[in-house]
Amino acid sequence: MAIPVQTALTHRPSWQALQKHSSVMQSVHLRRLFADDTTRGKRFTLEECGLFWDYSKQRITDETVALLLSLAEACGVSAKIDAMFRGDAINSTEQRSVLHVALRAEPGESYVVDGVNVVHNVHAVLDAMTVFCNSIRDGAWLGFTGKPIRSVVNIGIGGSDLGPVMAYEALRHYSRRDLVFRFVSNVDGTDFVEATRDLDPAETLFIISSKTFTTQETMTNAHSARSWMLAASCDEQSIAKHFVAVSTNASEVSKFGIDTANMFGFWDWVGGRYSMDSAIGLSTMLAIGPEHFREMLSGFHAMDVHFRSAPLGSNIPVLHGLLAVWNTNFLGAGSIAVLPYEQYLKRFPAYLQQLTMESNGKRVSLDGESITDYETCPIIWGEPGTNGQHSFYQLIHQGTRVVPCDFLGFFRSLNPLSRHHDLLLANVFAQAEALAFGRTGDEVRADGAAERLVPHRTFDGNRPSSVFLADCLNPRILGSLLALYEHSVFVQGVLWNINSFDQWGVELGKLLAAKIVPELCSESEPSLTHDSSTNSLITKYRSMRRAT
């Protein structure tokens, strides 16, 4: 089926209808919407893959949803979903398929790239990872002194770090507590030194995770790890016992000195930020074990099936993406806060930052045109509750900006402790209620507040939020939640007519850093040709470097 040609987004009748509708909605308060429809709190909810989603506190009506759905139809969302699952090269600037959904496909399914059903290869790698992880977890894999591995250090950055560290923290409850896991990403030497200072090289395994195996930060850390290991073992042979690689680049892996027999592969149709369920998840599998890892994949898969098959109007990732567009483009929100009320999800906002902003932080359309008449990706940020409540929630409640919030909560705690969980969940519900309904001046007066304090103690409310609830945080639920956000990001990118799967914006900084490195380190101190600011910063650093 041909994908409809995109015409300028803001000229679409459904966009213009939304604009008109939004000017009416600007003056409609959530208090009124709830008063006018007592069923609202039940109607604007969906449940799928173990996730219950209440989006009734978004500033929407049935008309808003209908208009957003007609915009989605006009932008060809259904056809684009089909194109992704079919393996079309929808990453057009890199001419690549985008098939992270194949990473969690069941063995009998088929996803074809260049005439090859990649699901066979996916399962072959999963099987190899399983054998390897079992040998580490069983203590059969021995280090250079004959001791089993007790510590695992993942070296990677971006998608080769944020997904693994987020998943490790999220699923820590299921992890082997007698194994130590560390994650090194920053090129700042402190990251490596602090991560390894109490580790015994004879019991340490390094996983060098890099899709390209050329990333400056990762390769620098990998070389330091190599030296750290050789300083202890004094034997090149130890590298084979203590280093494995996860990459798409076998030749760079073997140049580094890692036997490609100890390499777990993935493919160019897996974007870095969409790779945590590929071999990039090796540290996750080592921590939680192959069975739990496969449960996580089945959670991803269940959400993929829902996304691919549910009608747009009851499709959670589609509606979630459309609400992000509504809040960004029609209600003027510049950012979205993601607020997990689950300590294990403490790295979830950081992971989502890359997933969302590296995907949709673009100002050029798929046709190469500058986007001048609408905003694209909002800034994503957040912290686990309730810590944020004592920090930035002031702004969310009473600031001048609209910050739509996604609250995440679970019915059951994995660590039940007296009243803690009831208090935690009470805070989720209270925050969403306070944001939506606020507190009027009259209510503040009725509480006996001094008149001069009334404006300060008034909460306007009408601040949009959604609440996700699930039974408890387990590998399957985590997988479904992650797939939901992946697909929501995709839907947003389709509406904004951008390529969500490239990341050219990270290149310039890398290029300039490569030029500046020799200018800082070389004894000859080459003459500088940057702007006056950069030149003087480099000069200052050189003189400090010389002095120390």
Ligand code: F6P
């Ligand atoms: O920051 C750019 C980027 O290419 C990300 O997209 C990617 O996740 C990260 O660098 C790491 O890349 P690699 O896995 O190739 O080392």
